[in-house]
Amino acid sequence: MKLDRTIVEAIVRQIVQAQGPRGAASAPAAANHAAAKPNLVVSISARHCHLTDEHVEILFGPGAKLIPEKPLYQDGFYAAEQTVMVVGPRRRMLPTVRVLGPTRSASQVELAFTDAISLGIEAPVRHSGNIQGTPGCVLVGPKGVVELSAGVIRAARHVHMNFKDAEQYGVKNGDFMKLRIESPQCSVVLEDLLVRADATSKLEVHIDTDEGNACNLDGATKVELLKQDGGCGCKH
Amino acid sequence: MKLDRTIVEAIVRQIVQAQGPRGAASAPAAANHAAAKPNLVVSISARHCHLTDEHVEILFGPGAKLIPEKPLYQDGFYAAEQTVMVVGPRRRMLPTVRVLGPTRSASQVELAFTDAISLGIEAPVRHSGNIQGTPGCVLVGPKGVVELSAGVIRAARHVHMNFKDAEQYGVKNGDFMKLRIESPQCSVVLEDLLVRADATSKLEVHIDTDEGNACNLDGATKVELLKQDGGCGCKH
Numbered sequence: 001m002k003l004d005r006t007i008v009e010a011i012v013r014q015i016v017q018a019q020g021p022r023g024a025a026s027a028p029a030a031a032n033h034a035a036a037k038p039n040l041v042v043s044i045s046a047r048h049c050h051l052t053d054e055h056v057e058i059l060f061g062p063g064a065k066l067i068p069e070k071p072l073y074q075d076g077f078y079a080a081e082q083t084v085m086v087v088g089p090r091r092r093m094l095p096t097v098r099v100l101g102p103t104r105s106a107s108q109v110e111l112a113f114t115d116a117i118s119l120g121i122e123a124p125v126r127h128s129g130n131i132q133g134t135p136g137c138v139l140v141g142p143k144g145v146v147e148l149s150a151g152v153i154r155a156a157r158h159v160h161m162n163f164k165d166a167e168q169y170g171v172k173n174g175d176f177m178k179l180r181i182e183s184p185q186c187s188v189v190l191e192d193l194l195v196r197a198d199a200t201s202k203l204e205v206h207i208d209t210d211e212g213n214a215c216n217l218d219g220a221t222k223v224e225l226l227k228q229d230g231g232c233g234c235k236h
Numbered sequence: 237m238k239l240d241r242t243i244v245e246a247i248v249r250q251i252v253q254a255q256g257p258r259g260a261a262s263a264p265a266a267a268n269h270a271a272a273k274p275n276l277v278v279s280i281s282a283r284h285c286h287l288t289d290e291h292v293e294i295l296f297g298p299g300a301k302l303i304p305e306k307p308l309y310q311d312g313f314y315a316a317e318q319t320v321m322v323v324g325p326r327r328r329m330l331p332t333v334r335v336l337g338p339t340r341s342a343s344q345v346e347l348a349f350t351d352a353i354s355l356g357i358e359a360p361v362r363h364s365g366n367i368q369g370t371p372g373c374v375l376v377g378p379k380g381v382v383e384l385s386a387g388v389i390r391a392a393r394h395v396h397m398n399f400k401d402a403e404q405y406g407v408k409n410g411d412f413m414k415l416r417i418e419s420p421q422c423s424v425v426l427e428d429l430l431v432r433a434d435a436t437s438k439l440e441v442h443i444d445t446d447e448g449n450a451c452n453l454d455g456a457t458k459v460e461l462l463k464q465d466g467g468c469g470c471k472h
Contacts, residue, residue: 112449113450113452114350114445114446114449117449125420125421125422125452154422156421156422157422184361185361185392185428186361186392186393186427186428187427187428188424188425188426188427188450189424189427190422190424190450191422191423191424191425192421192423209350210350210446210449210450211450213348213349213350213353213446213450214349214424214426214446214447214449214450214451215450216349216361
């Protein structure tokens with residue numbers, strides 16, 4: 001299991017550089033200015049969890065803090081040194097699930113469907129933070145155990161961007177886009193990609209390991225971000 | 237691992253009933269005749285292998301034959317009672333990989349990318365039977381061991397159909413189509429779906445577990461087969 005985890009982590013945060021937005025009719029003229037074109041980074045989020053300060057102390061001992069191990073692409077976020085064991089019903093478990101920092105106001109476990117099947121949990125697709133009514137699980141750390149009554153989700157695919165990127169794509173926070181990934185013999189279009197626009201985020205798509213493996217993101221030759229109600233990936 | 241396998245098998249051959257082909261301009265008038273509309277079945281192929289008669293005897297003993305356990309949707313094909321262990325480099329392995337029958341002229345192991353990552357093998361996307369230059373592996377059965385010098389692939393997504401279905405969709409054997417799967421918050425369009433048309437096959441799409449999990453096929457509300465160079469899933 002540890003070996004598998006190594007490989008999965010090796011493809012985490014796989015970065016694909018590709019072209020900027022297409023010259024959609026609704027995009028402002030500035031979108032065609034080469035220097036203004038945002039680079040499109042597509043990252044695979046492997047299964048991970050977010051913890052509250054309180055849960056960090058229960059799992060890793062009084063006074064424990066998350067220890068940053070690897071910075072994520074978005075400034076201020078990181079993969080922590082710490083991992084937890086996630087235990088589902090019928091004693092099935094995932095032994096080493098990475099904790100991402102910084103801490104949050106609610107603990108949450110984000111799985112791909114394949115992970116959820118392994119664990120025997122039906123994880124609903126939810127936007128991060130929206131965990132009401134979702135299944136719970138048990139988290140086991142070296143110093144203690146936390147039972148979550150809710151918080152196990154499949155994170156909905158989304159794209160982070162700043163307001164300037166959003167303007168160039170002709171979209172706004174809360175809109176949906178499509179991501180087309182061109183890959184030899186397994187190109188896909190992922191619809192329902194939520195736009196999360198704010199003042200400071202870097203342009204970055206987050207998909208999970210199932211989505212990344214379905215299209216072999218590692219071998220992708222091109223990625224494009226398209227408006228959900230507009231252009232599509234096919235030629236007509 | 238056995239528990240996981242049970243769950244994976246439970247979703248194998250998941251069947252989604254949906255509408256027939258769209259009234260594409262190139263389709264003959266007969267396509268609009270309600271009674272003539274083929275039902276679209278989408279099946280997930282979990283990891284499995286095909287064996288030669290010779291390899292069945294090496295793995296399961298002299299005189300051994302495949303024992304049909306469960307018929308597949310295509311007439312004459314079945315999941316056998318037998319399973320093999322597939323061993324990759326560095327002693328990593330998948331303990332119970334189902335054998336599908338009938339036997340073939342060459343043995344072949346079909347994995348999803350997630351399986352290939354677990355096994356530590358780089359499985360290229362190939363159409364079934366086209367295994368030249370692909371990685372090998374070791375198969376272990378209760379009575380013997382077979383070393384395959386080639387044959388580990390990720391099976392390319394495809395759609396079986398008979399010539400009448402092909403005529404209705406306006407495609408021919410060897411063409412590519414697209415499959416759009418509408419699923420709450422994770423709709424996808426799978427491009428590069430190879431058309432395998434012959435006189436007798438039933439209309440059935442084969443995708444693998446990664447593709448099925450990426451779009452939560454289990455929870456899909458609609459599936460559509462579209463021409464690769466024609467209509468697309470978006471509204472415009």
